[in-house]
Amino acid sequence: MADFVPNEIDARFFRERASKHLAINVSGISKRYGAKQILTDINIQISEGERVALIGPNGAGKSTLLKCLVGQEIFDHGEIATLGTSLRAKQPVALLKNLRRSVGFVFQTHSLVGRLSALSNVVHGFMGERGSWRASTHHLAPYSWRLKALRSLGDVQLQDFCEQRVDELSGGQAQRVAIARAMVRDPRLLIADEPSASLDPAAGEDIMKLFSDLSQKNQTTLLFTTHDIQHARSYSDRIIALQQGKVFWTGPSNLFDPDLSAALFR
Numbered sequence: 001m002a003d004f005v006p007n008e009i010d011a012r013f014f015r016e017r018a019s020k021h022l023a024i025n026v027s028g029i030s031k032r033y034g035a036k037q038i039l040t041d042i043n044i045q046i047s048e049g050e051r052v053a054l055i056g057p058n059g060a061g062k063s064t065l066l067k068c069l070v071g072q073e074i075f076d077h078g079e080i081a082t083l084g085t086s087l088r089a090k091q092p093v094a095l096l097k098n099l100r101r102s103v104g105f106v107f108q109t110h111s112l113v114g115r116l117s118a119l120s121n122v123v124h125g126f127m128g129e130r131g132s133w134r135a136s137t138h139h140l141a142p143y144s145w146r147l148k149a150l151r152s153l154g155d156v157q158l159q160d161f162c163e164q165r166v167d168e169l170s171g172g173q174a175q176r177v178a179i180a181r182a183m184v185r186d187p188r189l190l191i192a193d194e195p196s197a198s199l200d201p202a203a204g205e206d207i208m209k210l211f212s213d214l215s216q217k218n219q220t221t222l223l224f225t226t227h228d229i230q231h232a233r234s235y236s237d238r239i240i241a242l243q244q245g246k247v248f249w250t251g252p253s254n255l256f257d258p259d260l261s262a263a264l265f266r
């Protein structure tokens with residue numbers, strides 16, 4: 001009995017300490033679309049500051065899982081805690097404004113406003129804080145936002161292009177603007193769904209390096225999906241492989257070898 005009490009306290013202490021340092025804690029989540037099972041009993045823990053690559057064949061459920069993590073999709077079973085915000089099964093897709101404010105998103109296609117300048121687009125990263133800025137240019141935005149947006153464009157080496165219209169930029173440059181927009185609020189978590197998929201190999205490599213450098217510099221947790229195993233190996237600390245909605249493999253990136261790759265994509 002004398003031993004039991006301290007051990008129990010130790011266990012609780014370490015459990016609580018561990019959960020405080022988790023950016024993402026996914027416990028047994030499952031999801032269906034109609035009759036189709038998409039995700040099955042997913043358990044994932046991602047520490048703050050960790051860089052994680054989510055890989056897997058088309059239709060494995062990667063994008064669906066990312067949406068569940070930020071409350072953009074309902075799931076049927078299990079529980080998720082993202083940056084300490086608890087998301088429960090069957091909870092209606094909520095606005096979760098506070099959570100989304102702490103998360104930066106980058107997608108395969110950049111979803112910027114082409115007719116507006118790079119700077120205006122980055123200022124749009126603050127959208128929602130004061131009504132809709134969709135139609136506005138950065139000239140109407142508060143000075144502090146513009147300063148932060150300029151700093152963010154500097155981080156992606158585009159300060160000289162701040163007044164350039166986005167539809168006059170290359171795909172790689174536009175994707176860098178999207179990264180600047182995602183980073184402008186200093187998010188604690190950066191989620192990127194195939195950020196390099198629409199780019200040529202050199203530009204794709206640049207984008208992945210940028211993500212990795214920025215997340216390390218700002219200690220931002222990074223979770224990205226990719227079909228490029230080399231990107232996953234080079235730019236993450238850990239790989240999580242999904243196959244048919246289940247975790248197929250997880251471990252340090254440098255241990256993901258060609259045999260695993262062949263089995264995953266067979």
Ligand SMILES: Nc1ncnc2c1ncn2[C@@H]1O[C@H](COP(=O)(O)OP(=O)(O)OP(=O)(O)O)[C@@H](O)[C@H]1O
Pocket residue numbers: 033038056057058059060061062063064065
């Ligand atoms: N809104 C939806 N309604 C019904 N089924 C959907 C919906 N969104 C995705 N699915 C299905 O869920 C499965 C997983 O899709 P998801 O987009 O998560 O896969 P993915 O791993 O991101 O694939 P990819 O590598 O092609 O991006 C697919 O079979 C897809 O058809």
Ligand SMILES: [Mg+2]
Pocket residue numbers: 062063064193
């Ligand atoms: Mg996808």
